[in-house]
Amino acid sequence: MRWFTPSWQPLLAVVLCIAAGLLGVMSVPEATALAQPTATIAYPWSSTKSLIFDLILISAAFSMMRVPPLVAALALFACAHLAAWLLLHGISGFEGTALAPYYLLLAAAWLLAWRCVTILSGLKTAHRLARTLVGLLIPVIFGAWLLIIWEGVVRGAGIPFILLPPPSVIGVTIASSIPILAADVNQTIFKAVIAGYAIGCVAGFLTAILADRISFLRRGLLPIGNMVSALPIIGVAPIMVMWFGFDWQSKAAVVAIMTFFPMLVNTVTGLAESGHMERDLMRTYASGYWQTLFKLRLPAAAPFIFNALKINSTLAMIGAIVAEFFGTPTVGMGFRISTAVGRMQIDMVWAEIAVAALIGSVFYGIIALIERAVTFWHPSLRQER
Secondary structure, three states, rough: OOEEEEOOOHHHHHHHHHHHHHHHEHHHHHHHHHHHOOOOOOOOOOOHHHHEEEEEEEHHHHEEEEHHHHHHHHHHHHHHHHHHHHHHHHHHHOOOOOOOOHHHHHHHHHHHHHHHHHHHOOOOOHHHHHHHHHHHHHOOOOOOOOHHHHHHHHHHHHOOOOOOHHHHHHHHHHOOOHHHHHHHHHHHHHHHHHHHHHHHHHHHHHHHHHHHHHHHHHHHHHHHHHHOOOOOOOHHHHHHHHOOOOOHHHHHHHHHHHHHHHHHHHHHHHHHHOHHHHHHHHHOOOOOOHHHHHHHHHHHHHHHHHHHHHHHHHHHHHHHHHHHHOOOOOOOOOHHHHHHHOOOOHHHHHHHHHHHHHHHHHHHHHHHHHHHOOOOOOHHHHHOO
C-alpha cells in the first residue's frame, strides 16, 4: 500500500493499546465501582479513558500514513504527551491503585514519543537554525520521557515518596526552596568549584608546558600524575579540611587537586600530537621553541586541552560536593544533602541533585560551545557541518 508505511513503534503501541482495552479495568477504585454499581465511588480516568485510547490509536495510525515527516512528528508529539499528561493527572490522588492497563497505555505513549524522535532524527534541512533546534529538541524529549516514566511508575505503583519522590514533588521543593538553593549554589559553585577549577586547570596547563620543555619533568610527573589521579577523594577531602579550614577554600583545594592532573596529562599528550613533518617545516622557517609552540603545537593540542576542560567540569562538581561532607559551614550543596538525608527530607536531597546536574550540564555545554568556536578547523567539527 503506497499510502501506508508501517513502523514497529506505532504498531507495538497499537498492540499495547488493544491489550489494555481487553484487560479493561485500569485501577482498583474502578474495579470497586464496577463491582458496586449502586455506590458512588470516585476513580481515575472516569471521563478521559476513551480519549486516551483515541489519542494513542489515531496518532499511531496517522504516523504510518504517507504524510510529511514533520507533520507526523508534530502529531505524535502532541498526542503522546497529551495522553501521558492525562494518565499522570488521573493517577494523582489514587497512588498505588494502578493496574496493568495503566502501564500498557503509558508504554504505548512512550513508543509514540520514540517514533517522534526517530522521525526528527531523520529530518534533513538546509537551514542551520532548524538543525540546531531539532538537535536540541531530541534530547529534551528523551529527558522529558525519563521524567514522565519516573513519575508514572512511582505514582502508579505507590512507591513511598520518602524512598523515591516523583519529579513533580522535586519540582515543588525546588520552587519553594529557591533562597536555600541559591545560597548553596553560591557557596559550592561560585566559590569552591570555580576557584578550584581555575587554579587546577591553569596550574596543570602551565606545568605541562614546563614538562614539555624539560624532559626529565615529563618522565617523572606523568607516572606520579597517574598515581595521584587514582587517589580516593574521601581520603583527600578530610586532609584538605584540616589544612585550609572548614570554609570554601578547602573545597577549592580538593577541586584543584582533582582537576590538575587530567589537564596535565591531556596537555602533554596533545603537545606531542603535531607530526614530525610539521615540526621540520617550522624549523626550516627558523622558528624557535616558543614560536613553534604557539603557532603549531598548541593549536594541535587544543582538542586535548578542551577534552580535559570538559572532564574537569564534572570532576570539579563532584569534588566540591563530596568534600563538603567532611566539614563545611551551615551552607553548601554537600552540607544540605548530608543534613537532609539525616532528617529524611529526601525531596530536598533530590532537589540539590537536580540543581547540581543542571549546573554541571550548563558548565559542560559552555565549554563545548567555546571548543566549537576555537577548534572549528578540526575534522570532527567540519564533518558535522
